[in-house]
Amino acid sequence: MNPVTHPTTLSRREMLARLGVLLGGALIGGDTWLRGGTLASKAPRPGFTADDLVLLDEIAETIIPATETPGAKAAGVGAFMAMMVTDCYDDAHHAAFAAGLAQLRAEGFLVATPAARTARLNALDAEQRAHQAAKAAAAPAHFFKLMKQLTVLGYFTSEIGAAQVLVYEEAPGRFDGNMPYRKGDRYFFTPPSRHL
Known part of the structure; x- marks a missing residue:
């Protein structure tokens, strides 16, 4: 007699890792990923x-300046943003991102002082929050929201x-409910699971 076969069960760790990927994707660029099933234009961008x-x-x-630790420029975040927008975003978000980049270039962002750059990005942050509150569901996100998320x-x-x-x-997953933490301590990084 053949034994009954059961579908593969997930361990608690695998289930939590998959749930984390699912929820993390919804938080970072969720509106872009929701439209991932729509066909993109065939024309190269x-x-x-x-x-x-x-x-x-710059x-x-x-957004993330160098302090005691290297900043976003040292981490190569500019190239990462370009790759993500080119390879992963739909045409509407790509166009919004490119238009925002052109706007910042035209405003002279590169030649501005650090204080002026920070003030401009703070103004854009307020603008994107207002845009987010007023936008229709189908409208693309504000370009600065995309830049912040990707950064x-x-x-x-x-x-x-x-x-x-x-x-x-190296081996995350152990729960320690009494872990010492002092203000200023670094947070933990959990690399993506190799089993997903």
């Missing part, structure tokens, strides 16, 4: 130039962000 990468690096460095994602998944800013634990 224009790529980003070397000048664009310099500007993206924007990212203004954070690119930085903290880079080697610099994961190893020098966050605490890297």
